[in-house]
Amino acid sequence: MTREQLIEQIKLKKSFLCVGLDPDLKKLPKHILKEPDAVFEFNKRIIDATLPYAVAYKPNIAFYEALGPRGWNSLQRTLGYIPKDCFTIADAKRGDIGNTSALYAQAFFDKNASGMSFDSITVAPYMGRDSVTPFLEFKDKWVILLALTSNEGSADFQHLVSNPRLSPADIDAEIPHSQVLLDTENSYLFEEVLRRSQTWPNANRLMYVVGATQAHLLKRIRAVVPDGFLLIPGVGAQGGSLDEVCRYGLNADVGLLVNAARSIIYASSGADFAQKAAEEAKRMQQEMAQYL
Amino acid sequence: MTREQLIEQIKLKKSFLCVGLDPDLKKLPKHILKEPDAVFEFNKRIIDATLPYAVAYKPNIAFYEALGPRGWNSLQRTLGYIPKDCFTIADAKRGDIGNTSALYAQAFFDKNASGMSFDSITVAPYMGRDSVTPFLEFKDKWVILLALTSNEGSADFQHLVSNPRLSPADIDAEIPHSQVLLDTENSYLFEEVLRRSQTWPNANRLMYVVGATQAHLLKRIRAVVPDGFLLIPGVGAQGGSLDEVCRYGLNADVGLLVNAARSIIYASSGADFAQKAAEEAKRMQQEMAQYL
Numbered sequence: 001m002t003r004e005q006l007i008e009q010i011k012l013k014k015s016f017l018c019v020g021l022d023p024d025l026k027k028l029p030k031h032i033l034k035e036p037d038a039v040f041e042f043n044k045r046i047i048d049a050t051l052p053y054a055v056a057y058k059p060n061i062a063f064y065e066a067l068g069p070r071g072w073n074s075l076q077r078t079l080g081y082i083p084k085d086c087f088t089i090a091d092a093k094r095g096d097i098g099n100t101s102a103l104y105a106q107a108f109f110d111k112n113a114s115g116m117s118f119d120s121i122t123v124a125p126y127m128g129r130d131s132v133t134p135f136l137e138f139k140d141k142w143v144i145l146l147a148l149t150s151n152e153g154s155a156d157f158q159h160l161v162s163n164p165r166l167s168p169a170d171i172d173a174e175i176p177h178s179q180v181l182l183d184t185e186n187s188y189l190f191e192e193v194l195r196r197s198q199t200w201p202n203a204n205r206l207m208y209v210v211g212a213t214q215a216h217l218l219k220r221i222r223a224v225v226p227d228g229f230l231l232i233p234g235v236g237a238q239g240g241s242l243d244e245v246c247r248y249g250l251n252a253d254v255g256l257l258v259n260a261a262r263s264i265i266y267a268s269s270g271a272d273f274a275q276k277a278a279e280e281a282k283r284m285q286q287e288m289a290q291y292l
Numbered sequence: 293m294t295r296e297q298l299i300e301q302i303k304l305k306k307s308f309l310c311v312g313l314d315p316d317l318k319k320l321p322k323h324i325l326k327e328p329d330a331v332f333e334f335n336k337r338i339i340d341a342t343l344p345y346a347v348a349y350k351p352n353i354a355f356y357e358a359l360g361p362r363g364w365n366s367l368q369r370t371l372g373y374i375p376k377d378c379f380t381i382a383d384a385k386r387g388d389i390g391n392t393s394a395l396y397a398q399a400f401f402d403k404n405a406s407g408m409s410f411d412s413i414t415v416a417p418y419m420g421r422d423s424v425t426p427f428l429e430f431k432d433k434w435v436i437l438l439a440l441t442s443n444e445g446s447a448d449f450q451h452l453v454s455n456p457r458l459s460p461a462d463i464d465a466e467i468p469h470s471q472v473l474l475d476t477e478n479s480y481l482f483e484e485v486l487r488r489s490q491t492w493p494n495a496n497r498l499m500y501v502v503g504a505t506q507a508h509l510l511k512r513i514r515a516v517v518p519d520g521f522l523l524i525p526g527v528g529a530q531g532g533s534l535d536e537v538c539r540y541g542l543n544a545d546v547g548l549l550v551n552a553a554r555s556i557i558y559a560s561s562g563a564d565f566a567q568k569a570a571e572e573a574k575r576m577q578q579e580m581a582q583y584l
């Protein structure tokens with residue numbers, strides 16, 4: 001899907017809602033569990049119910065992978081069921097050395113090889129440039145790089161403050177750090193991920209994951225990536241605020257996809273789960289419409 | 293598998309060789325491609341041929357995932373074929389928020405759920421503590437955390453120098469950095485990953501990925517993790533030196549698993565591929581035996 005097509009859908013539906021398709025067998029309504037492919041049946045009804053309000057769907061791959069090969073079959077059927085005018089995200093958080101990342105890209109982008117072709121995939125940045133660029137080689141496909149995640153552990157490493165001018169040689173030689181550190185180039189690790197990735201080939205195919213629980217840091221992120229799209233998890237069950245996200249995150253092309261999973265798909269655990277999911281998705285869409 | 297069992301195997305075989313099972317359809321011998329499950333047949337013959345010389349097998353999950361559900365079936369069959377006295381590594385580089393990492397752990401550790409139970413899994417650290425700890429909850433299972441990888445891009449972020457005493461508040465307030473940075477606590481990101489992860493619950497179930505192409509940094513790593521096991525990729529096709537790895541990496545319990553994939557499994561692309569794989573594995577085992 002192109003950027004223009006995504007923006008068109010957002011304007012059409014007055015929504016930048018992404019629904020997380022994270023079907024946990026322990027939480028699915030009992031009557032659905034009786035179906036031969038319960039995971040697909042659940043997703044199908046959630047998609048039907050939320051389609052007027054959502055522009056994107058994001059299956060988190062862990063929920064399918066945990067079920068072994070049958071989970072991958074449910075994932076394939078789910079992707080096949082999502083209408084083509086919706087943006088699809090494989091939330092896989094993959095990343096490996098170059099020749100291996102190329103195979104992960106094949107798994108999620110190349111229908112001939114794996115049976116699936118998502119519009120985008122989430123990728124972890126720890127292994128650097130050559131672990132990400134193989135995903136960027138696909139036209140009209142998107143790489144959504146982890147920048148600042150919504151979980152508590154994001155502070156462990158993403159918040160570390162580094163100075164890109166301090167080289168490994170400096171630290172080994174124990175040169176006076178005052179020479180290189182008394183400047184303004186100190187930055188968070190997540191800012192360094194944004195800055196460096198913006199210089200990689202096909203960087204125009206990058207989006208970023210930015211947790212809504214960190215909305216006050218969105219200002220810093222928009223300073224580095226003013227035009228890009230951000231995927232924002234953490235609104236809903238994880239406690240992020242849509243108002244803060246919009247205040248700091250919206251740009252001229254909207255530039256946001258806000259994901260909600262548990263608060264929508266498990267709005268009810270009864271026979272009315274799809275109806276309750278639709279109501280919650282509609283509530284979020286209407287809130288979003290006010291900012292557009 | 294327990295640490296004691298792994299060490300016993302290493303002593304028995306006089307080897308710390310791990311064979312990477314990375315079956316690329318483009319590289320498999322032609323006569324194997326005619327088999328109904330070519331990937332499994334290839335792996336089976338590689339395992340048979342290298343078993344006297346290897347203590348561990350490491351399927352890189354990307355190579356199976358790229359083939360869709362049938363790839364997962366080949367992976368399950370492969371894992372089932374590896375003898376129980378070998379250490380098995382799911383090279384998956386997973387990692388997500390806590391409830392999601394728990395499902396990835398289920399995918400690779402819980403046979404009842406997914407059909408597979410590896411001894412260990414590789415995990416990416418970017419999302420921090422709560423993205424890793426769910427994997428650490430399994431008794432006699434191991435988490436092999438990415439520290440310093442063997443690819444060129446490892447320098448992008450893993451080599452960034454940070455100061456853990458410099459907090460986000462400091463950078464926002466623009467306090468004089470000289471106050472906090474003129475000390476000796478500056479460290480590479482990968483060192484911070486080692487240090488912090490060693491404080492997490494069940495840290496005794498951690499091993500680390502350390503690329504052999506970075507052998508000169510092994511000294512720094514052993515300063516933080518003197519007793520732990522390190523998984524060393526990058527010897528062979530990626531150019532790392534076994535001699536350097538042993539010089540800086542060996543500890544009293546050996547503490548190393550050295551992985552080779554391409555140099556063994558593609559030693560020949562002809563009908564003699566298994567025999568050539570055995571010869572290369574034997575050559576590496578004999579080199580390793582000299583250091584034990």
